[in-house]
Amino acid sequence: MDAHEHTVLERLSNGLVKENPIFKLALSMCPAVAMTNTVRNGFLLGLAVLFVQVASNVTVSVFRRFIHERIRIPAYIIIIATWVSVSDMTLAAYAPGFYKEIALYVKLIVVFAIIISRLEVFASRNTVWPSFWDGMGMGLGFMFALMLVGCLREFLGAGTLWGVEILPFKPFFFWSLPPAGFFAIGLIMALFIWLERRFNAWRAKR
Amino acid sequence: MKEFLRIALNLLIISLVSAALLGLVFTRTENIRKHNEQARLETSMGRYLDPSAGPAHYARIHRYLVERPGQAAAVGYVLPVRGGGNAFLLLTPGGEVLSATPLDGPVDDEAERDATLARALPGAAVHYADSYILALDAAGHRMASFIQGRTGGFKTWVHLLVALGPDGSVKGLEVLHHEEDPGLGAEIEQEYFRNQFAGRTLDELRKLGVVRLPLPDDYRRCLERSKWAARGLDPQREEDVCARYGHEDIHAITGATISSRRVTEGVKRLVLAFVKRMEIVERTARSAGLEPAF
Numbered sequence: 001m002d003a004h005e006h007t008v009l010e011r012l013s014n015g016l017v018k019e020n021p022i023f024k025l026a027l028s029m030c031p032a033v034a035m036t037n038t039v040r041n042g043f044l045l046g047l048a049v050l051f052v053q054v055a056s057n058v059t060v061s062v063f064r065r066f067i068h069e070r071i072r073i074p075a076y077i078i079i080i081a082t083w084v085s086v087s088d089m090t091l092a093a094y095a096p097g098f099y100k101e102i103a104l105y106v107k108l109i110v111v112f113a114i115i116i117s118r119l120e121v122f123a124s125r126n127t128v129w130p131s132f133w134d135g136m137g138m139g140l141g142f143m144f145a146l147m148l149v150g151c152l153r154e155f156l157g158a159g160t161l162w163g164v165e166i167l168p169f170k171p172f173f174f175w176s177l178p179p180a181g182f183f184a185i186g187l188i189m190a191l192f193i194w195l196e197r198r199f200n201a202w203r204a205k206r
Numbered sequence: 207m208k209e210f211l212r213i214a215l216n217l218l219i220i221s222l223v224s225a226a227l228l229g230l231v232f233t234r235t236e237n238i239r240k241h242n243e244q245a246r247l248e249t250s251m252g253r254y255l256d257p258s259a260g261p262a263h264y265a266r267i268h269r270y271l272v273e274r275p276g277q278a279a280a281v282g283y284v285l286p287v288r289g290g291g292n293a294f295l296l297l298t299p300g301g302e303v304l305s306a307t308p309l310d311g312p313v314d315d316e317a318e319r320d321a322t323l324a325r326a327l328p329g330a331a332v333h334y335a336d337s338y339i340l341a342l343d344a345a346g347h348r349m350a351s352f353i354q355g356r357t358g359g360f361k362t363w364v365h366l367l368v369a370l371g372p373d374g375s376v377k378g379l380e381v382l383h384h385e386e387d388p389g390l391g392a393e394i395e396q397e398y399f400r401n402q403f404a405g406r407t408l409d410e411l412r413k414l415g416v417v418r419l420p421l422p423d424d425y426r427r428c429l430e431r432s433k434w435a436a437r438g439l440d441p442q443r444e445e446d447v448c449a450r451y452g453h454e455d456i457h458a459i460t461g462a463t464i465s466s467r468r469v470t471e472g473v474k475r476l477v478l479a480f481v482k483r484m485e486i487v488e489r490t491a492r493s494a495g496l497e498p499a500f
Contacts, residue, residue: 037389068216075220082224086231091472093235096242104385158389173461 008133015137022145022185023192027114032146035105035183041161042103042150046143048087050136051115052109057123057135064124076119077110084110114142149184239401247354247367247382254369254377255341255352262349263342265500268319269335269483272296272327280304282332283487284313284323286499293496294326301486338480340500348372348500353480357472359384360391360409360465366447368403368476375407379473391465397464401429403473405448407480411474415455416467 021027023067028049036042059079060067067075088106091099099106107114118138123131157175159167174180248264255262283295292313296304311322316334323332339352351370356363364384369377379400386392391445393399398421406414419431428444428451458466491498 013243015226035388041388066216067220068213071213071217074217078217078220082227085228089228089231089235093238093242096239099382170460177461178387200424 011130011133012137012140015134015141017141017146017196019138020141020145020192021114021138022149023189025117026049026113026189027117027190028112028142029185031105031108031112032185034148034178036146036153036184037157038148038154038160039150041101042146042148043143044098045105046139046146048091048102048106048144049109049112049115049142050139051087052080052083053115053118053139053142054082054132054135055086056115056119057131057202058128059083060119061126061131067124067176072120072124073116076116080115080119081110096149114138145188148188149181152188153180153184181199228421232258244249250380251339251341251350251352251369253380254352256349259343259349262343265340265342265498267338267340267500268313268485270323271333271335273331273333274327275329282323282327284319285487285491285496288499289358293321295487295491295494296327297486297490301490302456303490304495306491306496310383338484342500350377351480351484354382354475355472355476357468357475359386359394359468360462361385361387364394364465364469364472366469366472366476368473368480370477370480373407374477374481375405376403376411376473376477379403379469381469386462386465391459391462393459393462394465394469396459397431398426398429399456399459399469401431402452405452408477410453411477414470414474416458416463416470417455418463420457420460421457422451425457471477 015021017024019025022029022032027051031045035045046064053184056076056079060076072167084107091106092103118134122134126134154162155166156172157170157177159165159181170176175184251264252262265286266284268284270284270409272280272282274280279299281297281299283297284292286291287308292309294305294307294309298304307326309326310320311325312318313322319334320332321409337354339354341349341352343349349372351372353368353370355368356365356366358364362385364386367380367382369379371377381395381400384392384394386394389483424444424447428448456466456470488498
């Protein structure tokens with residue numbers, strides 16, 4: 001692959017739609033199921049993932065010639081773990097309110113499949129700039145998917161959106177429970193793919 | 207062999223750079239994090255103090271379990287004494303005085319405290335148990351007591367701060383840290399759950415249980431104090447509602463009975479143990495020749 005093939009827009013749309021981490025690649029489903037019972041949770045986790053993905057992508061693409069082929073997996077894990085710890089400590093010190101809400105999940109980002117898979121598939125074979133935008137696209141795609149699932153579950157489960165009361169009661173409590181995450185993701189995934197196909201068919205016809 | 211060296215060197219350098227970066231970030235952030243935690247604790251405590259009584263100063267008491275070679279286990283309290291300085295009061299588990307020694311070093315930080323205690327009690331092993339904070343006014347009268355402790359939640363520890371009035375009744379409950387499920391057990395943070403504890407006397411607390419009944423609507427409204435103004439409700443009427451329901455058992459959070467029960471048990475255990483221990487400390491400190499600063 002060559003750097004010239006990757007425009008900024010193409011990288012962003014790739015992460016958001018074409019290879020959306022949740023709806024198309026179906027990677028990192030555990031956090032997506034566990035964390036998405038509110039929109040805010042989805043947004044906060046998405047933000048943390050965005051940072052780690054971009055920082056790891058850039059680091060790996062800078063040092064890709066230095067990292068020996070045989071030990072690339074341990075090397076990637078060290079790089080991801082470093083950035084996760086950096087964000088963990090920085091958030092705890094400078095954004096304690098924000099950290100309090102996502103402390104539980106930040107440390108788990110180390111094992112998110114989406115991050116290491118982008119390092120392996122993209123950042124290890126591309127230069128810094130496209131890798132940066134690939135990380136941005138993937139991070140934003142992840143955040144977008146999490147927030148969408150969070151919207152559905154928060155509205156149906158708690159009757160609120162971003163903590164703001166929309167309905168004065170909790171319509172379907174089931175949607176707040178972890179198993180409902182699977183249903184929510186499945187439903188939105190189906191809708192997402194259906195819409196994308198419709199759009200592609202429409203574009204092909206034009 | 208050359209390949210082996212290259213791989214080893216490669217990984218070593220990556221690890222070293224990573225370690226250096228983490229070390230740097232840690233030294234830059236650790237003090238700020240501790241400071242934030244302290245500030246948060248003091249803000250939480252300040253909420254339960256009457257601002258008209260003037261600024262409060264805090265007396266901190268730390269409880270330790272002490273093991274001395276060849277002797278029975280003992281309980282030790284680090285407590286501030288009148289006129290400045292701190293002392294270490296060593297008691298048997300039954301509440302008999304073993305010794306009382308003045309401490310000659312700083313005790314603010316946990317590491318400082320460990321060092322000071324190691325000098326005061328050579329050869330003994332001390333294990334930190336918990337801390338109590340007393341808020342005193344300028345004349346040295348107790349305005350409120352704060353208990354920092356933890357209770358097992360649904361998953362891991364739930365760290366609580368219980369505020370008590372001078373008469374020993376609960377003024378409020380703060381959840382400092384927890385890892386309960388969002389949307390379920392995490393609701394223990396919400397006002398409508400925490401405020402159910404406010405106003406409970408010691409006798410009520412002893413009998414306090416948890417019921418799995420839906421929270422009555424008018425009670426919920428009076429528990430969610432921060433929303434009062436926004437909802438335009440009459441505070442006096444709400445006060446009456448709170449007083450009516452405020453002596454019943456705790457209403458569990460929907461779908462999180464275990465978290466509700468564990469927090470309730472935790473509050474009961476922490477408060478009752480605190481009252482008993484403070485009684486022993488106050489009684490024994492004077493008989494051991496100490497003049498506590500509270």
